[in-house]
Amino acid sequence: MKVTVGDGMAATTTGSPLAYTPRFDFRDLQLIVAEYTDPSGRERELSETFGSMRWLWSQDEYVRFDRDTRELRSLTFFVPARCVSAAADRGPRTRAAGLRADDVGEFGMPQTAVFHCGAGAGALTCLVDVRLFDREPDARLGVAPDVDLLVYEGSVAGWSLGDPARYLTDGFTEPPSGPPAPATRLRLAECLELVSSPLVDRVMDSDPEAWQRLRVVERALREQREDRGRADVLHAVISRLIEDYEG
Known part of the structure; x- marks a missing residue:
């Protein structure tokens, strides 16, 4: 072809x-x-x-x-x-x-x-x-x-x-072995939406609903017990987003 x-x-x-x-x-x-x-x-x-x-x-x-x-x-x-x-x-x-x-x-x-x-x-x-x-x-x-x-x-x-x-990882590091936890899959979809337009624009504009969603995801990742390696990768990005735009 x-x-x-x-x-x-x-x-x-x-x-x-x-x-x-x-x-x-x-x-x-x-x-x-x-x-x-x-x-x-x-x-x-x-x-x-x-x-x-x-x-x-x-x-x-x-x-x-x-x-x-x-x-x-x-x-x-x-x-x-x-x-x-x-x-x-x-x-x-x-x-x-x-x-x-x-x-x-x-x-x-x-x-x-x-x-x-x-x-x-x-x-x-x-x-x-x-x-x-x-x-x-x-x-x-x-x-x-x-x-x-x-x-x-x-x-x-x-x-x-x-x-x-x-395949979640940070930089060039090999991904963790084994399949991800179901919670990780859910959090990944939420995180991708939070770091992209149009939702991230609302975060930067201090929209209350967007910030509520951001904090709920951050807390869920922080408290997730299984699949910690992947959860830590996501949490690092989300917590940095909060640090960068918190009023």
Whole structure:
């Protein structure tokens, strides 16, 4: 299958998806699928790869291909700032696939614009246009465990992370082993809404209802006994939000 990645890179699907465990860094709201384990490793990889990260810390999604094989090497996606309501994930069954770029070259890949995560945090879906939530993707390419690229009209227009609570972490650290607690899944969905527009705007404007929701979630995370590693990741972000905007 041929797809377009970013603003013009043609790629062909392969039978070799990435095997790395996804890391959902909640502090910086980024999904990392890569072999490297720190920012220095990410920087070293730049000299060995090509793709959409045209300079360090650019505002693109990071899709990197190996210079020698042109095979997909790593991914870093960023959760957009706007949360929307949407129907449950739909569309074709995920097809496990790697990607091989047709040519060596740099390209742009703007970050997605909107995301949806249901109440149970079954999946986190990010798309370049809110209108795409009303359409089924033409294909779902499973390029890593629980990570799908969403293809519309031949172009990659978003991505999805299944069971995002499972991969919760801080920075480049490996996620905790074992499945998340049901309470963690609920809290993750609430936290994603609290740190994104439009709800975070109401927090910054000292809206009483928004602040009540914020404090309820903070208390629930602080008092949660099970799955403490993941709860601590969420609590650190929520408590910082309170510190930053408390009057």
